[in-house]
Amino acid sequence: MSAAFNVSAVDGAARTGALTTAHGVVRTPAFMPVGTHATVKALHPDEVRAAGIDILLCNAYHLALRPGIELIERAGGLHAFMGWDHPILTDSGGYQLVSLAEVAAVDEDSATFVSPYDGGRLRVTPEEAVRNQARLGADVLMCLDHPVAHGTAVKKVEEATLRTHRWAERCRAVHPGGGRLLFGIAQGGFEAATRRESARVISGLDFDGVAIGGLSVGEPVETMLAMTAASVEEIPDDSPRYFMGLGTDAELLAAIGLGVDMFDCVVPTRLARNGSALTPDGHVSLRNAAASDDLRPIDPDCPCPACARFSRAYLRHLFQSGEILAHRLVSLHNITHLARLMKGAREAIRDRRFAAFREDRSGRIGVSHR
Amino acid sequence: MSAAFNVSAVDGAARTGALTTAHGVVRTPAFMPVGTHATVKALHPDEVRAAGIDILLCNAYHLALRPGIELIERAGGLHAFMGWDHPILTDSGGYQLVSLAEVAAVDEDSATFVSPYDGGRLRVTPEEAVRNQARLGADVLMCLDHPVAHGTAVKKVEEATLRTHRWAERCRAVHPGGGRLLFGIAQGGFEAATRRESARVISGLDFDGVAIGGLSVGEPVETMLAMTAASVEEIPDDSPRYFMGLGTDAELLAAIGLGVDMFDCVVPTRLARNGSALTPDGHVSLRNAAASDDLRPIDPDCPCPACARFSRAYLRHLFQSGEILAHRLVSLHNITHLARLMKGAREAIRDRRFAAFREDRSGRIGVSHR
Numbered sequence: 001m002s003a004a005f006n007v008s009a010v011d012g013a014a015r016t017g018a019l020t021t022a023h024g025v026v027r028t029p030a031f032m033p034v035g036t037h038a039t040v041k042a043l044h045p046d047e048v049r050a051a052g053i054d055i056l057l058c059n060a061y062h063l064a065l066r067p068g069i070e071l072i073e074r075a076g077g078l079h080a081f082m083g084w085d086h087p088i089l090t091d092s093g094g095y096q097l098v099s100l101a102e103v104a105a106v107d108e109d110s111a112t113f114v115s116p117y118d119g120g121r122l123r124v125t126p127e128e129a130v131r132n133q134a135r136l137g138a139d140v141l142m143c144l145d146h147p148v149a150h151g152t153a154v155k156k157v158e159e160a161t162l163r164t165h166r167w168a169e170r171c172r173a174v175h176p177g178g179g180r181l182l183f184g185i186a187q188g189g190f191e192a193a194t195r196r197e198s199a200r201v202i203s204g205l206d207f208d209g210v211a212i213g214g215l216s217v218g219e220p221v222e223t224m225l226a227m228t229a230a231s232v233e234e235i236p237d238d239s240p241r242y243f244m245g246l247g248t249d250a251e252l253l254a255a256i257g258l259g260v261d262m263f264d265c266v267v268p269t270r271l272a273r274n275g276s277a278l279t280p281d282g283h284v285s286l287r288n289a290a291a292s293d294d295l296r297p298i299d300p301d302c303p304c305p306a307c308a309r310f311s312r313a314y315l316r317h318l319f320q321s322g323e324i325l326a327h328r329l330v331s332l333h334n335i336t337h338l339a340r341l342m343k344g345a346r347e348a349i350r351d352r353r354f355a356a357f358r359e360d361r362s363g364r365i366g367v368s369h370r
Numbered sequence: 371m372s373a374a375f376n377v378s379a380v381d382g383a384a385r386t387g388a389l390t391t392a393h394g395v396v397r398t399p400a401f402m403p404v405g406t407h408a409t410v411k412a413l414h415p416d417e418v419r420a421a422g423i424d425i426l427l428c429n430a431y432h433l434a435l436r437p438g439i440e441l442i443e444r445a446g447g448l449h450a451f452m453g454w455d456h457p458i459l460t461d462s463g464g465y466q467l468v469s470l471a472e473v474a475a476v477d478e479d480s481a482t483f484v485s486p487y488d489g490g491r492l493r494v495t496p497e498e499a500v501r502n503q504a505r506l507g508a509d510v511l512m513c514l515d516h517p518v519a520h521g522t523a524v525k526k527v528e529e530a531t532l533r534t535h536r537w538a539e540r541c542r543a544v545h546p547g548g549g550r551l552l553f554g555i556a557q558g559g560f561e562a563a564t565r566r567e568s569a570r571v572i573s574g575l576d577f578d579g580v581a582i583g584g585l586s587v588g589e590p591v592e593t594m595l596a597m598t599a600a601s602v603e604e605i606p607d608d609s610p611r612y613f614m615g616l617g618t619d620a621e622l623l624a625a626i627g628l629g630v631d632m633f634d635c636v637v638p639t640r641l642a643r644n645g646s647a648l649t650p651d652g653h654v655s656l657r658n659a660a661a662s663d664d665l666r667p668i669d670p671d672c673p674c675p676a677c678a679r680f681s682r683a684y685l686r687h688l689f690q691s692g693e694i695l696a697h698r699l700v701s702l703h704n705i706t707h708l709a710r711l712m713k714g715a716r717e718a719i720r721d722r723r724f725a726a727f728r729e730d731r732s733g734r735i736g737v738s739h740r
Contacts, residue, residue, distance in 0.1 A: 039695045041695075044699075067662065067686075071683060071687075075665055075681060305414070311451070313437065316437075320436060323407055323409050324411060328414065
């Protein structure tokens, strides 16, 4: 399907490979840190790169509102503007349709958003969503889709899914080419049959990759994994599969085990800013009194700049003092943790020992989704 | 006076040299960024070093309150705790005596502080102030002094100055040795005669350096410079001279022109967090609308990581979005700016062209203190 994607090894349903973009190669399975406003919160792009990250996610909708597409275009595109010369995937704004606060109206032709900054309206058609992302200079563009919240009535889910399909066709018709990749987004709510149907329709539109959208929005983890499995069934093996908005170590490994290749999530950097550090043995809270005289690093096996030099006691002191360096160091640690998890998964798949790797990593934090 | 200090060139009253400490050499004139809570706000220690900074200032009083001297001692000292393997000067807490909110009482034996964190009391004698700094592992320790605010009655100024002298003797008597340096602090209020007298007394106590305290606290800049000149007259040429709490480019160059060697100031990092960037041509406000489509760097001649890659428009976008990277990049720029100003001054003094250097740099921002 996608000439840009190459699977180099499989282990069960899990696979490892590479997605080639205009700004370099993304090794899969890949975790994409989120840089909504053209920055991964608290981090310099060189730090993100050094952590082992190949690709960032930015949000075309937010950037269109502020600072505006025109400015970024004049700056030479998003890569130059934000100082990151590696792959960028942009989200279209579809995800914002789940959040009623930011949506004025959705009709057949377009979505109209309400700016969270100044209350202004922004009307976006599927075609404009793609063109905006192309103007930003993104390497991987996402279709405008219509996800719904968990608990939405079946009739509404069906309408939104069918609209997602029609919008996908319109997005596909304006594929910008020129080395840019355009991914479709499968929806389908919380029934396996509708999930399969949506993945089948989207996969039939000849995108460069297919995303699984509208999951990890509050449903039970078993439902999420069942819906993922149903979607994956209908996405061809030669297409990259991207799960939008995941997740914990155990969830990521479970999805990789089902054949998913790409992930993004705001949680690791959000947790970091709240003082929560990820380790193979679970979260370490650096705001807890227990850290106050703990001279160990967050994770003695982690090579990140936080673990290489600073103690939990120092990091707790920084959090207690409201110091920005705390946010920097723990954000960098959490991103490094996930980059290393992906690297471990890639190596395990290549060596045909992914099940054992996953069992070990999931077992250590007391969560298993076999 | 101080075996640790060596003047290598003089140009008028200005001089350049080196202060040798247990953690390396400080090239003078030197600017010390302030790391009150064992971190220069928003910056990683390696960034501060790469900006051309030789020495940091930390605050022993604040660190004694939080996280506590004992923890830092157990962590292997302040250098290990904060990940900075270069010189550190610690302030004693004397400066906090100007701020009534943090002072419960000052008597002949000690100062009693009120913790701004939890309201608890901390009583510190001059001897304890020195011992606390030695326990932290500081390279340059400061005496406990008693500065007063501008506008304080002459009688009160005299009392505080005489107490500063008696406390200096007590501090000197507990000089920890072992390669650590102990600096006295001259006070004397806002009269040249009392300034001279205080500098003479402190210089007579055989410290490793003499600081000029209690200035830049609201007095006119002409008064500040006259008091500096009076103090410098009485501090021997072979002693390092440290002006506590300065300042702007023009003020720093004026003080260097009078024979001062060391400076610290919270302003460059505080300005940065407010969106104000220092340049040889004055401040650039990155919060102003004027920056919103300005694709130039802050200062095209600056080699710092902010100027090397990012535009004013990007930095403004980060400030508008409340992104931490804005604080990081502009803080690093402002520190770099001052490190380069000091480097320029050192080279100009060595080449006997300091007056022209100062005139050029002060003239460009429309301020001259000849």
